[in-house]
Amino acid sequence: MPYIPxxxxxxxxxxxxxxVSNIEELxxxxxSELRVKNLDLIPExxxxxxxxxxxxxxxxxxEGLACFIGAGAYEHHxxxxxxxxxxxxEFYSAYTPYQAEASQGTLQLLYEFQTMMANLTGMxxxxxxxxxxxxxxxxxxxxxxxxxxKVKIKRILMPTTVNPAYRETVRAIVTNQGIVIDELSFDxxxxxxxVDGLPTDIGEFAxxxxxxxxxxxxxxxxxxxxxxxxxxxxxxxxxVNPTSLxxxxxxxxxxxxxxxxxxxxxxxxxxxxxxGGPYFGFLCAKQPLVRQMPGRIxxxxxxxxxKPGFSLTLQAREQHIRRSKATSNICTNQGLMVTAATIHMxxxxxxxxxxxxxxxHANTRALLAEIDGVDGVESAFSTPYFHExxxxxxxxxxxxxxxxxxxxxxxxxxxxxxxxxxENHLLVCATETKTNADLAxxxxxxxxxxxxx
Amino acid sequence: MSNVxxxxxxxxxxxxxxxxxDGSVRVGITAHAQELLxxxxxxxxxxxxxxxxxxxxxxxxxxxxxASDVYSPVSGEVVAVNEALxxxxxxxxxxxxxxxxxxxxxxxxxxxxxxxxxxxDYAELAGSEDH
Numbered sequence: 228m229p230y231i232p233x234x235x236x237x238x239x240x241x242x243x244x245x246x247v248s249n250i251e252e253l254x255x256x257x258x259s260e261l262r263v264k265n266l267d268l269i270p271e272x273x274x275x276x277x278x279x280x281x282x283x284x285x286x287x288x289x290e291g292l293a294c295f296i297g298a299g300a301y302e303h304h305x306x307x308x309x310x311x312x313x314x315x316x317e318f319y320s321a322y323t324p325y326q327a328e329a330s331q332g333t334l335q336l337l338y339e340f341q342t343m344m345a346n347l348t349g350m351x352x353x354x355x356x357x358x359x360x361x362x363x364x365x366x367x368x369x370x371x372x373x374x375x376x377k378v379k380i381k382r383i384l385m386p387t388t389v390n391p392a393y394r395e396t397v398r399a400i401v402t403n404q405g406i407v408i409d410e411l412s413f414d415x416x417x418x419x420x421x422v423d424g425l426p427t428d429i430g431e432f433a434x435x436x437x438x439x440x441x442x443x444x445x446x447x448x449x450x451x452x453x454x455x456x457x458x459x460x461x462x463x464x465x466x467v468n469p470t471s472l473x474x475x476x477x478x479x480x481x482x483x484x485x486x487x488x489x490x491x492x493x494x495x496x497x498x499x500x501x502x503g504g505p506y507f508g509f510l511c512a513k514q515p516l517v518r519q520m521p522g523r524i525x526x527x528x529x530x531x532x533x534k535p536g537f538s539l540t541l542q543a544r545e546q547h548i549r550r551s552k553a554t555s556n557i558c559t560n561q562g563l564m565v566t567a568a569t570i571h572m573x574x575x576x577x578x579x580x581x582x583x584x585x586x587x588h589a590n591t592r593a594l595l596a597e598i599d600g601v602d603g604v605e606s607a608f609s610t611p612y613f614h615e616x617x618x619x620x621x622x623x624x625x626x627x628x629x630x631x632x633x634x635x636x637x638x639x640x641x642x643x644x645x646x647x648x649x650e651n652h653l654l655v656c657a658t659e660t661k662t663n664a665d666l667a668x669x670x671x672x673x674x675x676x677x678x679x680x
Numbered sequence: 681m682s683n684v685x686x687x688x689x690x691x692x693x694x695x696x697x698x699x700x701x702d703g704s705v706r707v708g709i710t711a712h713a714q715e716l717l718x719x720x721x722x723x724x725x726x727x728x729x730x731x732x733x734x735x736x737x738x739x740x741x742x743x744x745x746x747a748s749d750v751y752s753p754v755s756g757e758v759v760a761v762n763e764a765l766x767x768x769x770x771x772x773x774x775x776x777x778x779x780x781x782x783x784x785x786x787x788x789x790x791x792x793x794x795x796x797x798x799x800x801d802y803a804e805l806a807g808s809e810d811h
Contacts, residue, residue: 376727518722518724548742548743548744548745548746548747549742549747550747552740552747552749
């Protein structure tokens with residue numbers, strides 16, 4: 228993509244052509260009281276040289292550390308061609324090009340992405356992606372509220388086993404639309420929702436969110452939960468890890484009727500951890516809900532000569548046709564990340580993805596077997612899990628984690644930070660990137676640290 | 681000038697209303713409205729049993745050009761919706777006063793009908809918009 232600078236003369240010429248005396252005038256439409264004058268929390272601009280130095284120093288802090296933290300973002304091997312192809316000039320853009328139909332290659336890629344995600348989730352339709360997993364859950368909540376014709380009440384049930392960051396984002400996005408979020412607690416002895424203890428007098432709700440695996444890596448009883456919600460005319464929104472779908476049954480098969488909407492974060496599909504982003508969200512649904520889906524869908528069609536081609540279908544509807552009646556303010560997609568993910572999935576194939584999922588599960592299982600039983604450490608839950616588990620420490624976890632970091636190991640995520648009832652509980656993940664030597668190293672260092680403390 | 685059947689009543693927002701033999705009121709959009717909107721692609725129908733006030737937004741008709749609200753000509757309860765529009769929204773283009781009807785309302789206020797426009801008045805209104 229070319230770098231296009233504007234000289235003052237360029238700017239002046241453009242302003243003259245459109246008949247405006249300065250750039251500020253372009254914003255006259257916005258009432259002055261709505262404009263933010265000072266962005267106090269944003270630091271002063273620095274030079275390119277200085278920012279490059281700063282970011283290099285920060286990046287270096289992560290180097291050489293073995294990462295065993297999951298908690299919503301997962302380290303996976305990304306084949307070299309993925310980003311080599313994704314960063315080619317033809318693809319390298321954060322956006323779908325304006326005049327999208329002129330970029331048939333980009334549209335075809337998005338079409339393939341939608342097909343892959345629909346296959347993985349078992350849903351009929353997928354959109355062309357959203358910002359991240361958290362915003363995908365929020366959009367799914369809004370979509371469920373709009374679509375549920377049997378339950379008019381604007382209330383959803385959100386288990387506390389959903390990623391805390393997702394819950395916070397959903398609250399921030401939907402609360403101002405008058406939507407009530409009621410939490411559904413989990414059984415601390417199993418790390419999942421206790422389906423036998425589901426409330427019987429919970430009242431009407433439009434949707435139940437079901438995380439699979441949940442934030443603790445544990446598998447929820449999705450069949451039971453799905454049927455329970457459907458019996459009460461609520462919709463079911465599955466929040467899933469796409470890698471896990473290579474092993475677990477698809478949300479289409481949950482319970483008698485399957486989930487209605489399936490969303491999640493696509494980061495495990497070829498996106499590096501990069502200190503938290505950019506990632507991308509995905510959102511899939513059953514066919515009857517397609518009109519309530521936010522974002523974009525790329526469709527396959529034929530041109531006047533009968534030749535196949537691709538077009539952006541939903542974007543025109545939302546941005547140019549429905550406008551203020553649009554289903555969401557999101558009319559975009561996370562183009563570059565989806566490009567990488569689509570290439571990643573096409574290189575791995577379903578079999579490759581299944582092997583990634585299976586070896587991640589096997590590594591976590593092997594790690595758990597080694598650390599469960601170390602003096603002062605025990606497995607917290609006995610529920611089946613995917614590639615993340617919780618272990619309980621008998622001494623202050625923060626000290627253990629600090630000491631492990633000093634030894635070059637990010638040992639996991641301290642659940643006590645967000646779950647007071649899980650003080651000194653560690654969430655740990657070993658993906659396929661970890662070798663037997665890495666696992667042995669983790670265990671040896673953990674034993675040493677516990678002896679020293 | 682497009683077709684404006686003399687036996688129907690009309691609104692300034694381009695809906696038509698027809699009193700059926702059981703006293704309920706069938707509602708659709710006029711030939712003039714569908715011409716302005718162009719090819720219909722989707723109709724968002726109201727839920728059965730919904731109670732509407734006159735002039736309340738209750739339906740969205742979406743064409744290749746725009747999405748427009750449809751307003752209820754009368755107060756009352758929605759007792760029927762044209763389910764055929766879900767799969768064939770183009771019925772509104774092909775037959776706006778017949779197969780392209782949108783919903784039927786059981787009116788709660790008989791006098792609402794008398795406040796609507798006659799075919800003659802509506803034809804004049806629609807004609808003035810053409811210029």
